[in-house]
Amino acid sequence: MPCLRCNEIKTIQAHLIPQVFCKEVQVGKGHATGVKEDGSFYFSQSGTFDKGILCADCDGLLGQLEEYAAKILKSIREHSKGLSFGPKIVEGVDKEKIVRFCAGVLWKYSITQEQYGKINLYGFQDDVKRIAYSEMDIPEWFDVAIFRLRIHAQDDGVFAYRAPLIDRKNRVRLYRFMVGGCLFFVKVHRKKMRDDVLTELWLGREDSFRFCIAPAQQFEEFKISKDLAFNSEKLSSFLDRQDEMAKSKT
Numbered sequence: 001m002p003c004l005r006c007n008e009i010k011t012i013q014a015h016l017i018p019q020v021f022c023k024e025v026q027v028g029k030g031h032a033t034g035v036k037e038d039g040s041f042y043f044s045q046s047g048t049f050d051k052g053i054l055c056a057d058c059d060g061l062l063g064q065l066e067e068y069a070a071k072i073l074k075s076i077r078e079h080s081k082g083l084s085f086g087p088k089i090v091e092g093v094d095k096e097k098i099v100r101f102c103a104g105v106l107w108k109y110s111i112t113q114e115q116y117g118k119i120n121l122y123g124f125q126d127d128v129k130r131i132a133y134s135e136m137d138i139p140e141w142f143d144v145a146i147f148r149l150r151i152h153a154q155d156d157g158v159f160a161y162r163a164p165l166i167d168r169k170n171r172v173r174l175y176r177f178m179v180g181g182c183l184f185f186v187k188v189h190r191k192k193m194r195d196d197v198l199t200e201l202w203l204g205r206e207d208s209f210r211f212c213i214a215p216a217q218q219f220e221e222f223k224i225s226k227d228l229a230f231n232s233e234k235l236s237s238f239l240d241r242q243d244e245m246a247k248s249k250t
């Protein structure tokens, strides 16, 4: 299939979760764990990719946003060490790039195959693509709120990444995904949220970049990844035992 943006015939191996974020996650024996929408998981060294969606140029433009986001998220992790929970304001971050980065992640997941965790952007798919490629101003209906999920006060690590999934909150459709130790909520919906708990955090506010430090233990992303780590530990010790039994027979 040709590039879904520009029709170039030659497509490349496009990473759905950018490689830079997959490399940060190391669970067990050097494996990164990805969690799919249905809660199932897969092991991978480099994350999932789709060979049939984008050409090198179109993937590269999103890659620039991904590199910028990775740099900002790393800095968020480092600077969150020792701080109290709650909203933090950071000067000098290009909010627009972070918002367009989120559009890029969602759009890629909207054009991939079901087996890689395709998401439905409903009537917004084309506009989300245009946001990702800076072909339109960021509209009011597209907004982003970010949480740094910290396991303990000195934590500056990354315990998992998670592909986007739909999460409806107070009649509004949000997409949530996790990369770089941070959980993203992306609003792709014209309605305003009722009792909007994220009101302090939306990047669409007039002022500086902001994010919220929160205890990882209160979020499903942490619980799921912990369960997986436990289960895969059981699995690997079981496999190790099998190996020993095989050896003792010979």
Ligand SMILES: [Zn+2]
Pocket (backbone or CB within 6 Å): 003, 004, 005, 006, 007, 008, 054, 055, 056, 057, 058, 059
């Ligand atoms: Zn292209």
